[in-house]
Amino acid sequence: MDKLSLGTLGQHLQTLRLAQGWSLSQLAAAAGIAKSNLSRLEQGNGNPTLDTIWRLAVQLKVPFGTLVAPIAVPLGEDGVEVRLLDQGKDHPQVDAYWMRCAPHTTRRAEPHTPGARESLTLISGTLEAGPEGATKRLSAGDTLTFAADCPHLYRTRDTWATLLLSVVYHEETTS
Amino acid sequence: MDKLSLGTLGQHLQTLRLAQGWSLSQLAAAAGIAKSNLSRLEQGNGNPTLDTIWRLAVQLKVPFGTLVAPIAVPLGEDGVEVRLLDQGKDHPQVDAYWMRCAPHTTRRAEPHTPGARESLTLISGTLEAGPEGATKRLSAGDTLTFAADCPHLYRTRDTWATLLLSVVYHEETTS
DNA sequence: CCGAACTGTTCCTTTTAACGAACGTTCTAT
DNA sequence: ATAGAACGTTCGTTAAAAGGAACAGTTCGG
CATH class of the missing domain: 2.60.120.10 (Jelly Rolls)
Structure with missing residues (x-):
């Protein structure tokens, strides 16, 4: 297990949101967080709280770990x-x-x-x-x-x- | 996926730490976080940052999601x-x-x-x-x-x- | 007996994530 | 055209997470 990539989380967050037809405002409201917060996260800045990640994972219906250790990530040295x-x-x-x-x-x-x-x-x-x-x-x-x-x-x-x-x-x- | 339980995280965190023979101070130092931080987390108070959770998961060698959605958790209604x-x-x-x-x-x-x-x-x-x-x-x-x-x-x-x-x-x- | 090194805890301070309002855009409808 | 309602962004403020030092309680060894 390597280093934490904030940008990857942002991309993955946005991908999941769009795939399910949510708007940023909608998802933020449904999850109960400020949309400024979500916006910053999707841009790759920020270091979200467990509570925030959890709320998002619930709304996006993903098994949680999927959010932070995205599947479509660049791989290790040996591919x-x-x-x-x-x-x-x-x-x-x-x-x-x-x-x-x-x-x-x-x-x-x-x-x-x-x-x-x-x-x-x-x-x-x-x-x-x-x-x-x-x-x-x-x-x-x-x-x-x-x-x-x-x-x-x-x-x-x-x-x-x-x-x-x-x-x-x-x-x-x-x- | 239900609600976030902070207490469960704390218990699970401590269980994993002890199982691997770490002291609280050691683990905190190895992970690069303040031990006051780790202490508070194990007590079930606090809402850790993604960065914090990540650092701990790396040291404890667990697949991340394991920390927050523990495997030994009470199951769904049908068991x-x-x-x-x-x-x-x-x-x-x-x-x-x-x-x-x-x-x-x-x-x-x-x-x-x-x-x-x-x-x-x-x-x-x-x-x-x-x-x-x-x-x-x-x-x-x-x-x-x-x-x-x-x-x-x-x-x-x-x-x-x-x-x-x-x-x-x-x-x-x-x- | 007592200092040294450790355990984990509890403060106080600093940093920063989250909030909420204002902003510039775009699109639709009247 | 123009008011309205969305969109996502940026900002200042507030709440809280993380850091750091001091703390009491142990377990060592000289």
Whole structure:
């Protein structure tokens, strides 16, 4: 997780507002905040209060984190953006990630612990993924499960790819 | 999405800090905020700035939304909490959800559009899910894909269940 | 026994986010 | 044309969040 970008929040805020047909004045009134406040936020200046963000997120019907860590954000150095969604506390241990890959990028991943497996579901775009040498091509809606205790990779061609990724350590069940 | 609870944030903030072995002074210093600020927040008073929350989330290594919309929060009326993670823009259309079910609850879902399928990955707990009459039992790390154009359900027994859920509308590919 | 280093809290001060009114625009209707 | 009502902006004021120092309560070691 990197640095906070105020400009991104502003852009994303405005995008969401327009997409839902709100005017700035309307949204401000509905959220119960001054429109001068909202105006400043959309311009990228300002450092909103949790209360303010919350009120806006409710009106825009977005899961909150979406507002500040926008999905359509410039990515990391390797063209891949990864967010930890949740971590299971049971056995086997499961880590859930949201991942987004720019076009024409390849991300190589080190082997995880022995017996580890990965499951992924493609949300949009196309992707080639799996153990090195045994990758599969996926398109939106497809799912894939493969052994992750060996080097594996994710590769895009000329499209973006967004996916959910779960890493299952120390597999116990065999279903 | 309901109202903002400041107390919950404070509790959750403190829980995370202690779980990672930080002292209040240490965390405040590492995050670059005044410890008086952090102290007040943990007590449930105050309405932190986005910058403040961000700095804390980075240090605590949590995906941000986790801080303010804690995972261990009381759930909806039916004992099920659902958050929209992402929506694909391609065809087929894919909606990605994070879902958490309390013990001993059953959630029935209406059929989606014809040809729709669902894929789910269990992060923790155990769950029985699938088309009504053809459900399967899952434990942490398991995945399941089933036709969702008929009534289907999710049922927990004596454990919580957390899972990722993808709804794929109007299936085009058949892989 | 007592200073030193730490814990977390409570003040007071400074900074600044939020408010509310006024502003210049644009568009519609009378 | 012109009053009206929207739009989004900019400004000065006010309320409050963040900073900083002093505080009492612990846990050390000499």
